[in-house]
Amino acid sequence: MTAFLRSRPALLEKTYQLAERAAWALNPLIARIGYARVERLIKPAEDFAKERIFGCHHCGQCILHSTGMSCPMECPKNLRNGPCGGVRPNGHCEVKPETRCVWVVAYENSQQMPIYGHELIEIQPPVNRRLEDTSAWINMLTGVDKRVPAGWIPIEEVGVAHRA
Amino acid sequence: MNTSISFADHHDKAPMRSRLERVLRSGRFAVTAELNPPDSADPQEVYDAALVLSSICDGINAVDASGANCHMSSVAICALLTRAGYEPVYQVSCRDRNRIAIQGDLLGAAAMGVRNVLCITGDDVTAGDQPEAKRVFDLDSIQLLHTARIMRDYGVYLSGRKLTVPPPLFLGAAENPFAPPFDWRPQRLAKKVAAGAEFIQTQYCFDIPRFRTFVQRVRDLGLHQKCFILAGVGPLRSVGAAEFMRTKVPGVYIPDAMIERLKGAPKNKQRAEGKKICIEIIQQVREIAGVAGIHIMAYRQEELVAEIVEEAGLLPRPFRAEAPHPVRERLWHRPEEPAR
Numbered sequence: 001m002t003a004f005l006r007s008r009p010a011l012l013e014k015t016y017q018l019a020e021r022a023a024w025a026l027n028p029l030i031a032r033i034g035y036a037r038v039e040r041l042i043k044p045a046e047d048f049a050k051e052r053i054f055g056c057h058h059c060g061q062c063i064l065h066s067t068g069m070s071c072p073m074e075c076p077k078n079l080r081n082g083p084c085g086g087v088r089p090n091g092h093c094e095v096k097p098e099t100r101c102v103w104v105v106a107y108e109n110s111q112q113m114p115i116y117g118h119e120l121i122e123i124q125p126p127v128n129r130r131l132e133d134t135s136a137w138i139n140m141l142t143g144v145d146k147r148v149p150a151g152w153i154p155i156e157e158v159g160v161a162h163r164a
Numbered sequence: 165m166n167t168s169i170s171f172a173d174h175h176d177k178a179p180m181r182s183r184l185e186r187v188l189r190s191g192r193f194a195v196t197a198e199l200n201p202p203d204s205a206d207p208q209e210v211y212d213a214a215l216v217l218s219s220i221c222d223g224i225n226a227v228d229a230s231g232a233n234c235h236m237s238s239v240a241i242c243a244l245l246t247r248a249g250y251e252p253v254y255q256v257s258c259r260d261r262n263r264i265a266i267q268g269d270l271l272g273a274a275a276m277g278v279r280n281v282l283c284i285t286g287d288d289v290t291a292g293d294q295p296e297a298k299r300v301f302d303l304d305s306i307q308l309l310h311t312a313r314i315m316r317d318y319g320v321y322l323s324g325r326k327l328t329v330p331p332p333l334f335l336g337a338a339e340n341p342f343a344p345p346f347d348w349r350p351q352r353l354a355k356k357v358a359a360g361a362e363f364i365q366t367q368y369c370f371d372i373p374r375f376r377t378f379v380q381r382v383r384d385l386g387l388h389q390k391c392f393i394l395a396g397v398g399p400l401r402s403v404g405a406a407e408f409m410r411t412k413v414p415g416v417y418i419p420d421a422m423i424e425r426l427k428g429a430p431k432n433k434q435r436a437e438g439k440k441i442c443i444e445i446i447q448q449v450r451e452i453a454g455v456a457g458i459h460i461m462a463y464r465q466e467e468l469v470a471e472i473v474e475e476a477g478l479l480p481r482p483f484r485a486e487a488p489h490p491v492r493e494r495l496w497h498r499p500e501e502p503a504r
Contacts, residue, residue: 076288077258077299081306081355083348084285085340085367086414094414095288107345123355126263126307126322150324153314155358 005053009109012053012069013116020140027141039138046135060131061145066119067102068109074102080124082106123155182279183251183483184223185334187457188363188392193450194457195478196223196253196365196394197469199245201235210236210244216466218250220473222481223280225365225459228257231413232292239269239276246277251483253336254278257286262302263311267321270312274331282336282365283308287414306359309337313360335360340367341378342417350381356391363392365459368409370418372448379454388454395449398461399468400438403427439468439475446476 005012023030030038050056054064057073063080064071072080076095083103086094091104110117125148131139139145148154180186187194197217202209217224226241242252254273256266270281285305289297303311311322312335319330337356341349353364369375375395382388400406400418403426410418422441429437449455458478462469473479 077285077301077304079285079301079304081304081352083343083345083352084305084415085338085343086287086291087340087343087345089344089417091344095290101344103348104345107348121351121355123306123310123359126303126311129302149322151314151318151320151322152310153318155310158310158313158317158360 002052009069009112010114013065013113016065016069017115019137023137023141030138030141035138035142039135042137043135046137058133059127060134060136060139061128062136062140063124065113065116066122066124068106068113068117068120070102070106070109072102072106072124078127079103080127125149125152181332182223182334184253184280184363187222187482190482192482193478194223194392194394195221195460195473195481196225196457197221197460197473198225198227198462199241200464200466201227201230201238201241203235205236207244210241211248213466214245214248214250216470220470220479220481221460222457222483223251223253225253225255225282228255228284228286229260229292230255230287232259232287232289232294232297234292234294239273239278242273242278243276251280252278253280253282255282255284256308257284258301258303258305258308259286259289260300262300263322266303266308267311267315270315270331270333271327274333279332280334280336280363281312282338283312283361284338291414305337306355309335309356309359309361334362336363336365337361338366339364340415341375342367342369342371343415346374346378349378350385350387353382353387354385357387361391363394363456365394366396367415368398368418368461369395369445369449370422372445374417375449376452379452383454388456392456393454394457394459395455396459396461397442397445397449398463399435399442399465399472400426401465402431402434402438406438439472442472443476446472446478 047056047058054071055074056071059073072082075082076093077084083101084094087101087104088094088097091100093099093101106120110120128147131145136145180189184194184196199213199217202213214224224245226238226245228238229235238255242254245252256269283305289295289299312333314320314322315327316330316333319327321327339349339353339356379393382393403423406418406423406426409416425441426434426437446458449458460469460472
């Protein structure tokens with residue numbers, strides 16, 4: 001089942017899109033019930049599904065759809081902007097030679113993903129380690145997963161260096 | 165916080181931050197070289213290693229426990245080098261320190277006169293001789309680059325807290341054109357440039373066709389006009405050393421043809437053949453439009469670097485006249501070797 005889903009990134013991203021829309025549609029209701037209360041309810045289900053399908057590491061700020069439905073926290077170096085230079089010639093991980101590099105998978109998958117595939121080029125900000133082991137869905141609704149360090153000027157605002 | 169200063173403005177007004185930057189911006193073909201980091205508390209070992217490199221390159225890289233093997237820290241090596249008037253490139257890896265430590269070290273390095281920083285992810289702890297260590301990787305190389313750029317251009321920490329004097333750094337990054345996914349590598353370089361990389365030092369280049377394709381894509385993306393690309397090169401000591409590098413050192417790719425060529429030389433000539441190959445590679449990458457220099461990594465063969473640079477026709481270096489006098493100091497007297 002896991003292998004079946006993992007080999008179908010387009011299906012996964014469509015599922016994600018529908019789930020995201022449903023979450024936003026239900027957001028007013030969830031807000032009324034209380035985010036903490038709903039989190040207690042959905043966290044076990046979220047963990048169960050994400051652990052099995054993606055090998056979730058519970059960072060609490062899911063960017064799966066931006067990284068080819070391949071979890072960047074599965075990378076032993078936790079690279080949110082991978083891959084590193086250590087990828088083996090066969091596309092396997094420097095640290096775990098028996099597994100494929102999550103970023104090689106991310107790149108291949110993103111090319112089969114018409115909806116979110118282009119987001120692979122986005123630069124991901126540093127991880128907020130305080131969100132570890134909280135529900136990524138709830139964090140999306142409350143917006144805490146988008147919060148970056150106060151000094152993190154968005155890349156687009158900086159512009160690109162020009163050689164004189 | 166003043167967010168109105170664009171990077172381009174900054175450049176127009178800012179003086180050159182380092183000698184390496186001046187060489188690169190003058191359009192000269194640049195040479196940087198890696199210093200073999202000592203396993204010692206004696207500063208003289210740093211000065212001795214730097215002395216052979218000083219007049220033949222424009223920047224000396226101080227590695228940050230490369231291969232996850234512990235050596236004297238890169239920030240300390242850089243501090244010693246600047247004291248002696250050398251031009252260090254401070255390598256910062258994300259493996260061993262979190263964002264708090266890294267930002268503090270960037271300020272400290274700048275205060276010690278360090279002007280070039282190379283931001284890298286770092287080899288995993290399992291590559292080294294202490295694989296039981298905890299890996300940190302709080303930031304990745306791209307986040308580190310952007311953090312250093314924010315500190316320099318906006319004068320703040322990641323937290324937004326103000327610096328009284330920002331660090332005037334020339335920012336670099338690494339890239340490996342020889343590791344999959346090959347089609348993504350130029351795009352990833354684009355990410356690094358967007359995050360603030362002004363120069364790039366690549367992994368060892370032994371596969372010229374692959375490198376040529378990579379640089380072609382980099383040119384198509386216009387990245388060669390936004391950052392300087394230094395091709396990583398190095399001499400192979402022997403067939404055994406080459407086999408070790410390609411199986412044990414993460415990210416090093418050596419084509420079979422290269423190994424065969426080394427095997428063709430008798431055992432006592434392999435070192436000379438390795439040097440010859442290195443010089444040929446330098447001459448070939450020099451012809452590729454968009455390559456601004458080379459970065460020589462001659463692990464445990466530092467004495468060859470001077471010969472390679474000379475025989476490749478890259479002397480004299482522009483700042484040779486400013487090459488410093490070696491600092492002579494001893495931390496303590498070494499104990500006498502016990503009689504055997």
